[in-house]
Amino acid sequence: MQIKPLFIVILLISFSFVHAQEYTFGIKGGINFNNIGELYHYGNNSGLGTNVTPNEDTVFSDEKEMGTQFGAFAMIAFGKFFIRPEVNYVSSKNNYPLAFKTANWTSTKIDIPLLFGYKIYEPISLYLGPSFSSISDMKLEGVEQGSSYPYVYKNSSTSINAGILAEFGRFGVDLRYQYGITKVEELRVNIERSIYGTNIANLLEYNPSQIQLSIHINIFKINSDNGGHSSGWRGSNRSCPE
Secondary structure, three states: OOHHHHHHHHHHHHHHHHHOOEEEEEEEEEEEEEEOOOEEEOOHHHOOOOOOOOOOOEEEOOEEEEEEEEEEEEEEEEOOEEEEEEEEEEEEEEEEEOOOOEEEEEEEEEEEEEEEEEEEEOOEEEEEEEEEEEEEEEEEOOEOOOOOOOOOOOOEEEEEEEEEEEEEOOEEEEEEEEEEOOOEOOEEEEEOHHHHOOOEEEEOOEOOEEEEEEEEEEEEEEEHHHOOEEEOOOOOEEEOOO
């Protein structure tokens, strides 16, 4: 993750906390469906594939599997407008149905979205904003270790998020679409032919995207227009210490 975008995020959040009318803190979790690029299988006639199945060059599209995410957030409100910084751990899954065996693709990352929203009417809000990601792991099953074509990936990326949020008391539902601004470049890999049927393949260039569905719980809320009073989990009002 780049230092400059992270510094901007911290600066915006710090400024918002000083001028906000209401602060909400909570936790969230949910499921996601991820989209990655196609896999180009080189057949026997390509000069790259050797005794592979299928014989001809073939493109395999990814099949989506359900991933998960969980994290924490703050909601900093100015009337109907709000800023919502989050920190999420995201685990995503896909697979390529190769000729002999399915090759599973997995990824884990830390996402830090900074969302700007507007409450259009109770209880619905819309939001938009960037997300800065630190990718901790990304794997494609079947890639031969120590080969001349290893599986490599960037450790950081940037995305844009757009979504809809509905809140009912302390609980809420959040549906968002995340589109990767950082392009994943084409990559050649060497796959275990005897197990998967594919020998040499290219993972084609793509912009990653994801649909996330989450639920959240507001742990506590502070209203600066009400003398700094906060509402805890049990709903009782108590004064914040001076």
